Amino acid sequence: xxxxxxxxxxxxxxxxxxxxxxxxxxxxxxxxxxxxLGKRTTRLEAPDKVTGRARYTYDVNLPxxxxxxxxxxxxxxxxxxxxDVTKAKALPGVKAVIVIxxxxxxxxxxxxxxxxxxxxxxxxxxxxxxxxxxxxxxxHVASIDDAxxxxxxxxxxxxxxxxxEERSETGDVNSAFAAADAAIDxxxxxxxxxxxxxxxxxxxxxxxxxxxxxxxxxxxxxxxxDELAREFGLPASKVHAITEHMGGGFGSKFGAGVEGSIxxxxxxxxxxxxxxxxxxxxEHLAVGNRPSIQIHxxxxxKKTGELTALETDSYATGGVGGGAGYPMPYVYSCPNxxxxxxxxxxxxxxxxxFRAPGCPPAAYLMExxxxxxxxxxGVDPLEFRRKNDPNQxxxxxxxxxxxxxxxxxxxxxxxxxxxxxxxxxxxMGSGAWGGGGGPADIVTTRIHRDGSVEVLCxxxxxxxxxxxxxxxVAAEELGLQPHELKVAIGHTDYGPSNGSGGxxxxxxxxxxxxxxxxxxxxxxxxxxxxxxGVTANDLSAQNGRVFVTKDPAKGMSWKDACAKLxxxxxxxxxxxxxxxxxxxxxxTQFAEVEVDTETGRVRPLRVVAVHDCGLVVNRLTAESQIxxxxxxxxxxxxxxxxxxxxxxxxxxxxxxxxxKVVGCLEVPQIxxxxxxxxxxxxxxxxxxxxxxxxAAIANAVYNAIGVRVRDLPITPDKVLTALSxxxxxA
Amino acid sequence: xxxxxxDDRPPRENGRRPRRPISRRGFLAGIGGAAAVAGALTxxxxxxAADAGPKPLSGETQIxxxxxxxxxxxxxxxxxxxxxxxxDRLDVTGxxxxxxxxxxxxxxxLMDGQPVYACLxxxxxxQGKQITTxxxxxxxxxxHPVQQAFVEHDALMCGFCTPGFxxxxxxxxxxxxxxxxxxxRHALAGNICRCGTYPRVFEAALDAAKRxxxxx
Numbered sequence: 004x005x006x007x008x009x010x011x012x013x014x015x016x017x018x019x020x021x022x023x024x025x026x027x028x029x030x031x032x033x034x035x036x037x038x039x040l041g042k043r044t045t046r047l048e049a050p051d052k053v054t055g056r057a058r059y060t061y062d063v064n065l066p067x068x069x070x071x072x073x074x075x076x077x078x079x080x081x082x083x084x085x086x087d088v089t090k091a092k093a094l095p096g097v098k099a100v101i102v103i104x105x106x107x108x109x110x111x112x113x114x115x116x117x118x119x120x121x122x123x124x125x126x127x128x129x130x131x132x133x134x135x136x137x138x139x140x141x142x143h144v145a146s147i148d149d150a151x152x153x154x155x156x157x158x159x160x161x162x163x164x165x166x167x168e169e170r171s172e173t174g175d176v177n178s179a180f181a182a183a184d185a186a187i188d189x190x191x192x193x194x195x196x197x198x199x200x201x202x203x204x205x206x207x208x209x210x211x212x213x214x215x216x217x218x219x220x221x222x223x224x225x226x227x228x229d230e231l232a233r234e235f236g237l238p239a240s241k242v243h244a245i246t247e248h249m250g251g252g253f254g255s256k257f258g259a260g261v262e263g264s265i266x267x268x269x270x271x272x273x274x275x276x277x278x279x280x281x282x283x284x285x286e287h288l289a290v291g292n293r294p295s296i297q298i299h300x301x302x303x304x305k306k307t308g309e310l311t312a313l314e315t316d317s318y319a320t321g322g323v324g325g326g327a328g329y330p331m332p333y334v335y336s337c338p339n340x341x342x343x344x345x346x347x348x349x350x351x352x353x354x355x356x357f358r359a360p361g362c363p364p365a366a367y368l369m370e371x372x373x374x375x376x377x378x379x380x381g382v383d384p385l386e387f388r389r390k391n392d393p394n395q396x397x398x399x400x401x402x403x404x405x406x407x408x409x410x411x412x413x414x415x416x417x418x419x420x421x422x423x424x425x426x427x428x429x430x431m432g433s434g435a436w437g438g439g440g441g442p443a444d445i446v447t448t449r450i451h452r453d454g455s456v457e458v459l460c461x462x463x464x465x466x467x468x469x470x471x472x473x474x475x476v477a478a479e480e481l482g483l484q485p486h487e488l489k490v491a492i493g494h495t496d497y498g499p500s501n502g503s504g505g506x507x508x509x510x511x512x513x514x515x516x517x518x519x520x521x522x523x524x525x526x527x528x529x530x531x532x533x534x535x536g537v538t539a540n541d542l543s544a545q546n547g548r549v550f551v552t553k554d555p556a557k558g559m560s561w562k563d564a565c566a567k568l569x570x571x572x573x574x575x576x577x578x579x580x581x582x583x584x585x586x587x588x589x590x591t592q593f594a595e596v597e598v599d600t601e602t603g604r605v606r607p608l609r610v611v612a613v614h615d616c617g618l619v620v621n622r623l624t625a626e627s628q629i630x631x632x633x634x635x636x637x638x639x640x641x642x643x644x645x646x647x648x649x650x651x652x653x654x655x656x657x658x659x660x661x662x663k664v665v666g667c668l669e670v671p672q673i674x675x676x677x678x679x680x681x682x683x684x685x686x687x688x689x690x691x692x693x694x695x696x697x698a699a700i701a702n703a704v705y706n707a708i709g710v711r712v713r714d715l716p717i718t719p720d721k722v723l724t725a726l727s728x729x730x731x732x733a
Numbered sequence: 734x735x736x737x738x739x740d741d742r743p744p745r746e747n748g749r750r751p752r753r754p755i756s757r758r759g760f761l762a763g764i765g766g767a768a769a770v771a772g773a774l775t776x777x778x779x780x781x782a783a784d785a786g787p788k789p790l791s792g793e794t795q796i797x798x799x800x801x802x803x804x805x806x807x808x809x810x811x812x813x814x815x816x817x818x819x820x821d822r823l824d825v826t827g828x829x830x831x832x833x834x835x836x837x838x839x840x841x842x843l844m845d846g847q848p849v850y851a852c853l854x855x856x857x858x859x860q861g862k863q864i865t866t867x868x869x870x871x872x873x874x875x876x877h878p879v880q881q882a883f884v885e886h887d888a889l890m891c892g893f894c895t896p897g898f899x900x901x902x903x904x905x906x907x908x909x910x911x912x913x914x915x916x917x918r919h920a921l922a923g924n925i926c927r928c929g930t931y932p933r934v935f936e937a938a939l940d941a942a943k944r945x946x947x948x949x
Contacts, residue, residue, distance in 0.1 A: 053892075
C-alpha cells in the first residue's frame with residue numbers, strides 16, 4: 004500500500020505523520036456545479052445560541068449537582084509546610100475535599116494545591132477560605148532577565164532556568180554582513196498573552212457505577228475520554244465525553260486537564276455529580292498563555308532589494324512550561340542566517356498552544372525588521388517583500404492588499420512626515436500556516452424512511468463553524484440544504500474524532516463527511532434505481548430530488564425516494580480519503596492607523612486582510628473567522644499584556660478590566676479578501692488570520708510617527724517614550 | 734466585615750502587607766450584603782447578618798423573582814447574585830458567567846427594561862422587578878428580530894457572549910429605534926467577544942433596528 008504524509012493534531016500541536024493511503028481519491032464538484040459549498044450558510048446552531056437554548060458545559064445542571072473549587076497557591080514559589088482541611092470538611096454542605104500533595108512545591112501563582120465540592124458555589128468559596136495552608140516561601144523569578152542573572156534561584160527544582168540553546172546556521176553570515184549595503188541591529192520583545200476563552204476551562208463529571216460521563220469545555224472530546232479512562236483504569240467504552248457547544252479554546256483546551264481529573268475524583272468521593280468551572284483569575288494564571296520573547300535581531304541587505312543576512316539571538320519563556328518556539332526568518336528566504344533560541348523557565352503558569360503558536364510574535368519581529376531594513380536600504384518596503392518572498396500566492400496577495408489599502412497614495416513616503424499632532428500611517432505584515440488534516444474522524448450519515456437525515460461525528464465545534472461545515476459538505480453530496488440536516492457532534496459516542504487544533508479540523512472532517520454522505524447516497528440509489536429502471540450509478544441527487552443523471556425529468560423527490568427504504572433506513576459511515584484537502588496557507592494584511600502624538604494613543608482605522616484557504620466551504624463563517632483573527636491580532640498588538648509583579652511574582656491584572664481585550668470601540672473597518680482556490684481542496688483557516696495583524700499595525704504606527712516601538716503591546720506610554728527619545732536625539 | 738479569597742492572603746514572611754485585591758464577594762459582604770438584607774429581605778431568617786461579626790453569612794431565604802413573565806420561587810443567600818440565582822437555582826442559563834465582576838457583559842439581562850449585569854446585581858435586589866433574559870424574548874422557532882438578525886449576519890462564533898450582546902442590542906433599540914453605527918458601538922462597549930465577531934454584531938444591530946421598525 005502506498006504511504007502518504009498527512010498533518011494531524013495531537014494535544015494542540017500539529018504533527019506530520021506517514022500513513023498508509025486509504026483506498027480511493029476524492030474530488031469536489033466543479034465550482035459551477037456547487038450548490039451549497041462555497042455559499043453563505045448561517046450556522047446550524049445559531050438559533051439555539053441566540054436564544055439561550057444552547058447548553059454549554061458551564062450550563063449543565065443535574066439533580067444533586069455539587070460545585071467544585073480548586074484551592075491554588077497565592078505564591079509564585081513555595082513549599083507547603085502544613086495544610087489543614089479539618090474546618091473545611093466540617094462546614095455543612097461540603098461533600099468532598101482532596102489535597103493534591105501535602106508537601107507540594109508550588110512553582111507559580113495558581114498552582115493547584117487542594118480541591119473541594121460543596122452544595123453551592125458560595126459554600127465552596129466559604130470552605131476554601133477555611134483551609135489553612137502554611138507555606139515556606141522559596142525565592143522566585145518572575146522575568147526572563149531575573150531568571151538569567153548569575154546565581155538566580157531556580158524556577159523549577161532540578162532544572163536550569165535557561166534551557167538548551169537551539170542553534171541553526173546557513174550560508175556565511177559574517178561575510179554577508181560585511182558585504183551588505185546596509186544593516187540594522189535592534190532589540191525587540193513581545194509579551195505574554197492569555198487565551199481569555201469566555202467559557203472558562205472546566206468539566207461536569209457524573210458517575211453511574213463505574214461509568215463516567217463528562218461534559219467538558221474542550222477542543223478534543225476523544226482526548227478527554229482517553230485521558231480519564233487511563234487515569235481511572237476504565238475501558239474507553241465506559242467514559243463518555245460531551246461538548247455540544249463550547250465557549251472558545253484557542254489552543255488552551257486539550258485533554259481533561261488537572262481540573263478534569265480532580266472533578267472526576269471529587270464526584271467519585273462525593274458520590275454525586277460535580278461541576279468544576281474555573282473562575283476568570285484562575286483562567287489567566289493556570290491554563291495556558293502565549294510565551295513572551297526577547298530577541299536581538301540583526302539583518303542586512305543590498306540596495307538592489309535582497310535580504311542577505313539575518314542573525315537572531317533570543318530568550319523566550321512559557322513560564323514553568325516549554326513550547327516557546329517560533330519560526331525565523333518565517334516567510335522570507337534569506338541565504339545567510341544564524342539563529343539562536345533559548346527557552347527560559349520562570350515562576351509563572353505554563354504556556355499552551357495559542358492560535359498559531361509562535362507565529363504572531365514571529366511576524367511582528369520579522370516584519371518590523373523588514374521595514375527598518377528596507378528604509379535603510381532605500382527600497383520600498385512592499386518591493387523589498389516581493390523580492391524576498393518565495394511564495395507565489397502571497398505575491399498575488401501583495402497586489403490585492405496594496406491596491407485596496409492605497410499603498411501607493413496613502414502611505415507616508417517619509418515615515419512620520421505627516422503634519423499635525425494626529426498622524427496617520429500604513430503598514431503591512433504577512434504570515435504562513437500549515438493546516439492539513441488526515442484520518443481521524445468517522446462520520447455516520449443516517450437516512451430515515453421519512454426523508455430526514457442525521458449526520459453524526461464525535462468532533463467538537465469551537466465556534467469556528469465545524470458543525471455547519473459538516474452540514475454543508477453532506478448537504479452538497481445529498482442534494483439537500485444544510486438546514487434540512489441534523490448534524491450531531493461533540494460526543495465520543497458518535498465515533499472517533501480529531502482534536503481541533505493546528506487548523507486541521509476541516510481538512511480532517513470534511514473528507515469523512517463527504518465519504519459518509521456519498522456512501523449513504525449510494526445505498527439510497529440502490530433502493531431507488533429499480534423503480535426507475537436504471538442502475539444506482541445512473542442516478543444523481545440535487546435540489547431535493549433523486550433523478551436519472553442523463554434524463555433529469557425522470558426521478559422523484561428526496562422524500563419519495565426515502566419512502567422506498569425499509570424501516571431501518573440507511574446508516575453509512577465514511578472516513579478520510581486523500582484528494583479533498585491540502586495544507587499551506589498564505590496571508591497578508593495591510594493596516595492603517597492614526598496615532599495621537601500628544602497622548603500616545605493608537606487608533607486602528609482599517610485592516611485589509613487577504614487570505615487563502617483553498618476551497619471555501621462556507622463563505623459566511625470563513626469571513627467571520629478572518630474578522631476574529633484580525634481582532635485578536637489587533638488586541639495582541641495594542642492591548643493585551645499579562646503583567647507579573649517582580650517582587651511577588653503575582654499577576655497584577657488577572658481579570659478582564661486591567662487585562663485589556665479588544666472591545667467595540669477599538670474595532671476598525673476590516674476588509675476581508677478571501678482568495679478562492681477550489682482546486683486545492685479544503686484548508687483550515689482558524690489560525691492564519693491572527694498572524695499578520697500585529698506586524699501590520701506595528702509597521703503602520705512606525706509609518707505614522709517615524710519611531711519604532713520595539714516592545715508589544717504598543718501602549719500610549721511606549722509611544723510617548725519612543726517619541727521623546729527621538730526628540731532628544733534630534 | 735472583611736472577606737478575602739484564600740489565595741489572596743498576603744505573605745506573612747516579608748512583613749509587608751500588600752494592598753488587598755478587591756473581590757466582589759468581599760465587597761458585597763462588607764457593605765452591600767448587609768444593606769441589601771436589611772432593605773430587601775422580608776424573611777427574618779437572615780437577621781444574624783444585621784449583627785454580623787467577621788464570620789461568613791450563611792442564612793438562606795426564599796424569595797420570588799419574576800423571570801421572563803413568570804413568578805419563580807428561589808432560595809438564596811443575601812450574597813447570591815442574580816446571575817447565580819438564575820443559572821444555578823432556576824436553570825435559566827442563557828445569561829453567562831464569564832468574568833463575574835462586571836467587566837464583560839455576558840450576563841446582561843434586562844431589569845424593568847434596563848440592561849444590568851446580573852453578576853453585579855444581588856438576587857434580593859431583583860425582587861419585584863421584571864427580569865428578562867435572552868430566553869424571554871424569543872425561541873428558536875419564534876426568534877425576536879434582534880435574534881433573527883444575529884443568526885443571519887453570523888453575529889456569533891462560539892456564542893458564549895451572544896446572549897449578552899443580544900440583550901444589549903435589544904435594550905438599545907428599545908430606547909433608540911434609530912441608532913447610528915456610533916450609537917451601536919457605545920451601547921455595546923460593555924460587552925466583550927473573544928472570538929472577535931464585533932463587525933457582524935454591528936451589522937446585525939443596524940439590521941435589527943430596521944426589522945423592529947418594519948414590524949418584522
